[in-house]
Amino acid sequence: MSVSEKTIELGVFIPVGNGGWIPSVNSPDIRSTYGYNREVTLLAEELGLDFALSMAKWRGYGGSTRHWDFTLESMTTMAGLAEATSRIGIWATVHTMVFHPAVVAKMSATLDQISGGRFGLNLVAGSNPYDQGQMGLWRDLSHDGRYALAREWITVARRLWTEERVDHSGDFFTLTDCVSNPKPVKPPQVICAGTSDTGFRFTIANCDGCFISGNNPQSLVRTGLRAKQIAAELGRTTKTYGLFTVVPGETDEAARARVDHFNAGVDVEALRRQAGEYATDVRENTMRRRMAQRAERPTAVGDGAVVGSPESIARQLAGLVKDADLDGVTVIVPDFVDDLRTVGERVAPLLAGHGVRTNAAGAAAGVGGPA
Template structure:
């Protein structure tokens, strides 16, 4: 295994049910108390950062998937006070929060956390979330990212300039002032996007792309595409890839867990999730492929790795190297027991194998 610096993160279960729409998974209640416990454990285990999503509408169904969701930025303020070292990253939907409000919130978070904040942005276009607020945004992908581009430009100006005058297509600022400034200048910023348009926007404006693939092949394709689009923009675009890990003492034990969760697959929630992701409206070919994949898939569909700690280590090392990833961001069915397996066995083995990170566990 080639030596490589990798950041290890945890995608916090701030949404009820975590990432498996099923009635037979461990109960994840999306409470702040649980997420604080997970974050403190992540810090103790040596993870580099935690990240919370920004979701405003659940998918219902028998599992009530994501029906409860903590707000990301305010959750991070609490988590920053509850920890000392770990990066505490938040997600902000650029369609929902004015950039001047977001700039000040993140600068405040930066002070609360002593420079440990980071921001994942999403460009919006989630119909169920936004329509319920009467926003009815009909921006297609190109429009969405033009808007997000302005949003990022405004935020960065407010973080670095005394006063900002800005006349854009979407935002107008007049002698707009934002203090305090972040301690770290511009905090790390990434964007959750997998489309070419989204990756191009990310490469030109931000530090990294938060990506997810459904298989080893799709992760390798995404890693290569992100790298190529970064090179076209003249810079290294970091890739933060989400992995669902399902550990067991043996491979067979892990597979039994998967069978149990799939037996409770919540089709109602899953079909709403598919519609919400908007593939259907945007691109018929992608919609057909995704619908086909989903109809054949199980309740667990995001880049899932299943097996004993040794087997998980092997699979992760292979994909991180083959896709040339900069960061692995983990989700799992049980964010205490499974996180301990990852932090105590899998990541130390990856580090010993040359996929090290800057934080000593």
């Protein structure tokens, strides 16, 4: 491989919430059924993608689209998909305020068996006060406090994956002679989406990868490079996985027309309700600011989307992967069958021409992927 080439993982953020990630009356009719997500994940495996990730969401935002009013639970969904698949990584999302680490430790060991070592875990330290508050599970902690809880959470889980008996008395959890068997043969890969310096320091010290996004390409690049800079300061390494909304078309003009069509039907009420709920979290500035900016100029497809023909998308993604020094790309698409097939069969092979290699490109070519 030449120095200008980079091999990355390619995954899909499957649509366990109705409507997917495009809150518009003009978006494809995506229903949050297990059957549809099974179809998407099997397609992703066929295309050679490396992982499928599902979000955890407990309450939607209403509006004309009833955005995310119907969602599958992440851990149980991924258990089913682990059984349905044979190669692709299966990553679930857990809120550290919702599940006790001992419960997830045993669930993860079970999923390790079902998946044959393909299970991964995405930790969320905060989120929406309404989402978890409706169940009485929200903890009004400071930003640092949320990561202190997450740090204790993952410490307990990792001990239960490796130690026969665990005694723990901390600020958030207490375990007395806690036993959790069987142990996972392969403890799950753990990622986290915190993008503050505090979040990055937690993730780099306690997890395997940083899940990053941005309001626009420039902010995503800055965020990706900041993660690698903090890792270097800590004397560690970390993987970074960029999240991208990808809107393909036969031509750049056709793709842009799709975006315009989605934006013309944007569900303003759902976006404003989302922003309003996050605005109640007075201790979390970053997410509140991001949601408020989106509500001020509501669009169904944000400025950070990668839009165009397969060649244009490949060129844009390759540039962002290299500029942000990413180790993986996670895609969201409007239609998780036709558009995902475009990503796997047409975009991935073109990425190789821009110096970015994926297993999906190898699958499209009928070979085993990058060496």
